[in-house]
Amino acid sequence: MSTDPIIPMTVGIETLAQRVNEIHSADPGLVIGLTGSVASGKSTLARHLEQSLEPELSVETVSTDGFLFLTAYLRENDLFERKGFPETYDYAAMQAAIASVRSEPTDFPGYSHITFDPDPALTRTVVPSDVVILEGLGFRPRGSESTSNEPDILIYLDAELAHIESWYLERFLRFWRAAEHDPTSFYAQFRHMSEPQLIEFAKSVWAGINLPNLENHILPMREHADLVIKKDADHAITITQDRWPRRA
Numbered sequence: 339m340s341t342d343p344i345i346p347m348t349v350g351i352e353t354l355a356q357r358v359n360e361i362h363s364a365d366p367g368l369v370i371g372l373t374g375s376v377a378s379g380k381s382t383l384a385r386h387l388e389q390s391l392e393p394e395l396s397v398e399t400v401s402t403d404g405f406l407f408l409t410a411y412l413r414e415n416d417l418f419e420r421k422g423f424p425e426t427y428d429y430a431a432m433q434a435a436i437a438s439v440r441s442e443p444t445d446f447p448g449y450s451h452i453t454f455d456p457d458p459a460l461t462r463t464v465v466p467s468d469v470v471i472l473e474g475l476g477f478r479p480r481g482s483e484s485t486s487n488e489p490d491i492l493i494y495l496d497a498e499l500a501h502i503e504s505w506y507l508e509r510f511l512r513f514w515r516a517a518e519h520d521p522t523s524f525y526a527q528f529r530h531m532s533e534p535q536l537i538e539f540a541k542s543v544w545a546g547i548n549l550p551n552l553e554n555h556i557l558p559m560r561e562h563a564d565l566v567i568k569k570d571a572d573h574a575i576t577i578t579q580d581r582w583p584r585r586a
Contacts, residue, residue, distance in 0.1 A: 347383050349574035354567060355390035361491060361582055362395065362469055369436055371489030372473040373559055375552045376422060377506035378495045379569060384473040395468040398439075402474030404447030405432045409455050423551050427476035433487035436472065439464050440486055451513065454524035475551075479562045491582060494563035501571055502552075503544055510540040 362368045372387075374380050381401065388397045405428045412418040417426050431447075438444040448460020464470065472489060480488050497505075510525075514536055517523035528536055560566055566579035 347379060347386050347569065347573050347575050349572075350567075350576050351383075351386045351390050354565075354575065354577060355387060357565065357577065357580070358387065358469070359392050359395075362391075364583075365490055366468065367440060367466070368469045368491070369440065369489045370469065370471045371477050371492045372471055372495065373475060373477050373492065373556065373563075374495030375497070375502045375556055376475070376548045377509050378497050378502055379505070379573070380473045380495055383495055383567070383569075383575070384471045388469075388471060391469060396465075397469045397471065398464045398467045399471040399473065400446045400462060400464055401449060402427065402432060402472060402476045403449035403451075404456050404460070405429070405435075405476055406449065406456060419547060420551075422475055422548070424476065424478065424555055429476060429478065432476060436489065437487040439466060439470055441466060452516075452520065452523045452525075475556065477559060479559070491564040492559070492562060493565045493567060494560045495567050495569060495575075496560060496578065497569045498571070499552075501569075503541075503549075506544050506548060507537060507540050510543075511536065 358368075358370070372380055372384050384399045388399045391397055406421065407417070407426055407428060409418065409421075412421055412426055417423075420426055435444050435446055439446075443463050443465045446462050446464050447456050447458070448462060449455070450457040450460060477489070477492065480492070484490065511533070513523070513525045514528055517525035517529055520526060528539065531539060563579065564582040565577060568576050568578045570576075
């Protein structure tokens with residue numbers, strides 16, 4: 339019996355990839371929106387999905403994080419404590435990028451999780467591809483008619499709330515530890531805390547910001563998703579809802 343560790347979200351990825359391949363065959367030039375809670379593993383899932391699709395497909399993966407307004411703007415407008423909520427994204431710019439990338443190379447702004455801000459140096463030019471995976475937050479329910487400035491399908495990454503909170507705390511600690519030797523990191527400002535203090539602080543951020551955002555804005559998108567993917571405690575994934583094709 340193998341004792342090798344299982345790579346997160348590789349168990350079940352082939353089934354998801356097969357389903358996306360089927361959808362692409364009926365809808366070439368596919369733009370996928372992939373959303374779910376903060377710390378649920380959206381970036382990891384997007385990366386594994388890209389690697390698991392048919393090898394002849396051209397695939398680009400990009401995050402919505404770059405469409406967050408600058409921290410300075412959020413502070414000026416008393417929105418910093420709501421960072422990640424729908425109103426903190428430049429939704430018009432995201433819609434314009436989605437529409438543009440269908441036909442021409444398009445710049446997608448990048449984001450640094452170290453400085454906690456969009457970073458022009460991380461801007462990527464994404465070319466029109468067979469599949470574009472746009473992962474992150476900031477999506478809104480689509481209308482009954484498909485438009486070029488919205489994803490063609492929406493995938494929602496679901497998980498138990500206790501698991502998500504645990505993954506969030508693990509990520510917060512990881513960034514905090516990495517900031518020990520990086521004074522430019524957003525997390526450097528918390529280095530004066532002990533680890534137990536840091537954990538309590540991270541729990542308060544989760545309860546005060548991320549949990550309300552999940553409950554009020556992110557979780558409702560699950561009902562609008564074409565595919566709902568459930569991730570378990572061991573990071574295996576299963577398709578629990580398949581609503582494609584949507585019916586008018």
